[in-house]
Amino acid sequence: xxxxxxxxxxxPLTSEADQTRLVGFNCGTEHFAGHxxxxxxGSDVFDSIKRGTRVWIFETVAGHVVGYGSLGTTRWKWPLxxxxxxxxxxxxMLGMDxxxxxxxxxxxxxxxxxxxxxxxxxxxxxxxxxxxxxxxYCRKLVLFVHRDNRRAIRxxxxxxxxxxxxSIDESGHFKMLYxxxxxx
Amino acid sequence: MTDTMLPDTxxxxxxxxxxxxxxxxxxxMEPALRRQFVGALMECSDSIQQAVVSMMVIAKDQQAAPQxxxxxxxxxxxxLFLRPDETDKDYGQPLAESETYTAxxxxxxxxxxxxxNSQQEFFARQVRAIMDSKRLSQQDLAVRMGCTQPxxxxxLDRLPHCRPQKRTIHKLAEALAVPPQELWPDLETAExxxxxxxxxxxxxxxxVAEAAALSASGKSKVKLxxxxxxxxxxx
Numbered sequence: 001x002x003x004x005x006x007x008x009x010x011x012p013l014t015s016e017a018d019q020t021r022l023v024g025f026n027c028g029t030e031h032f033a034g035h036x037x038x039x040x041x042g043s044d045v046f047d048s049i050k051r052g053t054r055v056w057i058f059e060t061v062a063g064h065v066v067g068y069g070s071l072g073t074t075r076w077k078w079p080l081x082x083x084x085x086x087x088x089x090x091x092x093m094l095g096m097d098x099x100x101x102x103x104x105x106x107x108x109x110x111x112x113x114x115x116x117x118x119x120x121x122x123x124x125x126x127x128x129x130x131x132x133x134x135x136x137y138c139r140k141l142v143l144f145v146h147r148d149n150r151r152a153i154r155x156x157x158x159x160x161x162x163x164x165x166x167s168i169d170e171s172g173h174f175k176m177l178y179x180x181x182x183x184x
Numbered sequence: 185m186t187d188t189m190l191p192d193t194x195x196x197x198x199x200x201x202x203x204x205x206x207x208x209x210x211x212x213m214e215p216a217l218r219r220q221f222v223g224a225l226m227e228c229s230d231s232i233q234q235a236v237v238s239m240m241v242i243a244k245d246q247q248a249a250p251q252x253x254x255x256x257x258x259x260x261x262x263x264l265f266l267r268p269d270e271t272d273k274d275y276g277q278p279l280a281e282s283e284t285y286t287a288x289x290x291x292x293x294x295x296x297x298x299x300x301n302s303q304q305e306f307f308a309r310q311v312r313a314i315m316d317s318k319r320l321s322q323q324d325l326a327v328r329m330g331c332t333q334p335x336x337x338x339x340l341d342r343l344p345h346c347r348p349q350k351r352t353i354h355k356l357a358e359a360l361a362v363p364p365q366e367l368w369p370d371l372e373t374a375e376x377x378x379x380x381x382x383x384x385x386x387x388x389x390x391x392v393a394e395a396a397a398l399s400a401s402g403k404s405k406v407k408l409x410x411x412x413x414x415x416x417x418x419x
Contacts, residue, residue, distance in 0.1 A: 009416030035376035042304050043346050044377055048384060074385040081394050085387070088398065092384050114413060118374075121410035138398050139198060144383050160407035166393030173380035177397055178407075 006109035011054040028098040036095035041133035062161035091143040141178040305317040308343035328359035
């Protein structure tokens, strides 16, 4: 299975030495794309790792970096003055080098699908350790995306994410949800 | 043809300056070397040719720092003469491709390329350079920003390793009396990164719509099948 030429591999990113592998990483020239490379090349990725986020570099067998993905948890408050916190799984950032957009042509080996399938698998594994029926834990995966990033929005919808209407923030991002309960 | 190629504009003058720089350069060359040089230049892509002319301007600039001139000459050699990695192939190589290749074999350059890639390290260098050029001490900056000198010292120490928030960029720019873009050319990126940091924050108070969506138990119609990726075999 792993001998297929389009098989991606996930390598954990843990240190600045791993970061150097992303030299030249570029997610495109659109106004919503610059920060995706900056996040992984700068200090934000390590700030996130300090909060418990796991980060993977996705690469081909030849070692070409196709993209990266991250997965973490956060505790948001319900919108009440004494709102309780709830834990949920988030994808803080996910980026693909623009050279690999839409590649390879075979849908079953599409790099973006492989990357997201890996993140959903890891998220499912994470929530499987959470107690069922406890309202402090929400078994959903959340990511956020810029409203102008139509390519990404379409992709997330195809993966099963649904937009939360009314969640747009001042930077133009809105949140999308994926129900992890189905996958356990 | 001449009218369209050479309108009387500042851009034309800039272009002529570049051409003049190129001709100056070639004037002292041996004819054989000149032919080799022109041949190599003509085989380069448009973007490489532009880079060559820019590098020549730097190399000829007596005011430029010696290391910048040396770097310009190295880039010129890489662009015009044979590929460092494949000596029997085309002339010229896109800069990014050359950087990536060379970075792979040269850890020091690797670090430098990464530094150039990250705006926050550029930001750190800019702040220190502007402080130096304006002869501003940390104490001066502290007064202008309405904080203490130790706070400024801590900020400067953390700068290369810690991204400043957009409001910090504005505050520093105001204190240094420079446009914020001079410190962080792409302010929109800073704003986006702030948004990512907020997204991960604990204690974020959800909107009513977000809370309702999180409580809903609707199942998605389509789903991507979860599948772990293997770890790449060590080479």
